[in-house]
Amino acid sequence: MQTRLWNGLTFLGSIAVTLLGLLLLTFVIGRVMPIDPVLAIIGDEASQQAYDRVYQQLGLDQPIYIQFLRYMSEILHGDFGTALLTGKPVIEDIARVFPATVELATLSILIGVGLGVPLGVLAAVRRGKLTDHVVRFLSLIFYSTPVFWLGLIGLIVFYAKLGWSGGTGRVEIFYTGIVQPITGFLLIDSAITKNWDVFWSAARNIWLPATILGLSSMAYISRMTRSFMLEQLGQEYVLTARIKGLSRSEVIWRHAFLNIRVQLLTIVALAYGGLLEGAVLIETVFSWPGFGSYLTSSLMMGDMNAVMACTLLVGLIFMGLNLLSDLLYRVLDPRTRAA
């Protein structure tokens, strides 16, 4: 019991230290970056008086360690400050932009896993045959084509030419603001409130960016699945199982695939984390009001309050995902359980 408590405390301690380090690093980088938030606010041709005034308002005249300590004490009071770009509390901003990205990332990862895993298994089983080459070629294409370009081409074909996609943004302009956020996920919120026209508009807008992101994570997931599977299929237990008379599909799915679950989970979790950070390029092309574009525009402005809070969130996400895959390892792999 004692040790368990102690383990829990050290675990929490290590998280706190990691986050503190992350904040410190971000803060220092933010201050040495050649970006002047004051100029971003007042424009290039403003007078020196205006410059000095805003410089003081932002507290930039204080030594950097004082700035950092002040920032830390505010955070501990739950105050993450106000964003320069929006004039609103950073927390409010993140609560607004993050769900948009989670929604997009979740759909994308579902597409990525739904296509990537079966294709990867298929390619491994048919190693060296035509199917394998086709799958590898496809994943190479989607892995190496920039999503930015795919996004623009997708818009030209499916939106401008065919009219199958609703264009940019989360929802058509006239449906903006009709549905009040409940969960922040527009598809879910509009379904709950039975605003079906909003739901369809949101669906029309999300499928294209989600598919493009999904295809690029499919490329990664299928390649990894294929190589994990090949490793398993070359092992003796597979041969043994076949000799014992198990069917081919049983061997593949019940034996080999079960053994790569754990590795696969780690890969998927990391891919998902990457998507949650915000696929900045896709968010830019599709004018998607998400976390990625928020973080980027804050960074471009040198808006440290927003950047720090975003960094903290990204740090927490990756820690959470790591923790999750650790736990799943223990659940799924008996060898890792402490005796």
Add this chain to the structure above:
Amino acid sequence: MKRRFAFLLAAALIATAPGATAATPDDQLVVGMSMNNITTLDPAAMAGRESTGIATNVYDTLVRLDPIEKTKVHPGLAESWEISDDGSSITFHLREGAKFASGNPVTADDVLWSYKRNVELGLVGAGVWLSFGFTPENFDQYVRAEGNAITITLPEEGDPRLLLYMFGKPDAAAVIDSELAMEHASDGDKGQGWLTTNTAGSGPFKLTNFTANDVIVLERNENYWDDPASMTRVIFRHMPESQTKRLMLERGDIDVGLGLSVPDINALSSNSDVEVQPVPGAGFYYLGVSMKDERFANPKVREALRYLIDYDGINATIMPNYGVERQRPVALGVLGALEDPGYALDVEKAKALLAEAGYPDGFEVELLALNEAPFLDAATAIQGTLAQAGIRANIVTGNGNQVYGPMRERNFEMIVGRGGGGQEPHPHSNLRAMVVNPDNSDDAGLSGVIVWRTSFYDEELNAMAAEALTIRDTEKQADAYEAIQQRLEEVVPALLIFSQVVDTVVFRSDVEDYQNHYGWTTRLEEVHKDR
């Protein structure tokens, strides 16, 4: 499950497939633009064209500047005005019965409160006030109201018409609903926090939704004192990517596109569904040098640079829709603006001048340029022509901070930049940015003044510009401005201009009465759709 979803999706797509009609409603205007630079809608604090464009339609000013006939001034909240005979003051007569969107009456007190607030906050909007000599201390002495008459007296001798133009600029002179703003004030900020994302104006529209970097919605203000706006709503949507704006214009999902890149504008030029409207705007593209550098302190070297720019080539190939050829720091169409002197690329002449200056083999130099079109393209072209005379320019690119930052600190050698005033239709609007350097010491800290950044200083030009402001006879005043431009060519400025800025807007052909304004103050109340 997946299959069923795909089926439903396909059904939905077919059901909502667009017909032949454009997608935007008849009574709403949809504008696509980048909102990356909209950090506040507080008129006194805002900088830049996007926020000015929105504030123009929400806040009133006493007068309005005509978008085409540059020297024409229309009534706004002021019904009429007169300039005193000695040119030292203007008296405005405030319109009776005007109301703010909140329903509060517009009073002379609101006007005075708004102006004083601006000067006291000392942010971007205060710049023009300060340039006339107004300060928080002397404000009450020079700005007074009696009933509905508001009298503004110039603290220092100057041109009352230039002062008049200031009252058409929302950043300097928007009239704010003082009662509403003070209801939301905190810590003595005069409502600055609240006004960042809310508005309190009397203009044709009112702000109903401000979601940073996503959407801004203006609705018709039913309390507006003049004819109500044609459109019930104007929706601005954040679209940072030019290609996206182009596609949405082609589909008719947005009515107006601002800030498209030139390749996209060129692609749209042949499309009969849209109209491309280029308008000469405020400011210039220039090659600037620092006269702290002994090489560029030498007028011979600056003159050599003058003959090492391929004006015709750059303007024909790089600048279309970004700028039009211009070589003088006075905007086309204002009082006293002279024709171009007609400089052209002349490598032999430049070589001779460099040899005279003691640089027969040229020299190495660092050339700063923003890493975007047209700056980088123009810098590359200039790099090529400089090389023909032996000047080896190494281009260093970066974002606005990295490029203009060192220039503001007077710590650079050479730069391709953009700027130079011109939001008021008066030659002084350009000269105070490009020519007049009131104090050339490093401690003066005039980093907002482009000419100060180059360390160019000419006592006589300063005197001539100050003198020109005091001439009441229009013809003589025009002569004075011509003389300034001629002298500038003789002394060779540190800012060699090759183009005047052009603002290009693209809109659907059924959008009527959209007239882009050179001073970023495009009014939307009369814009309607011909459907």
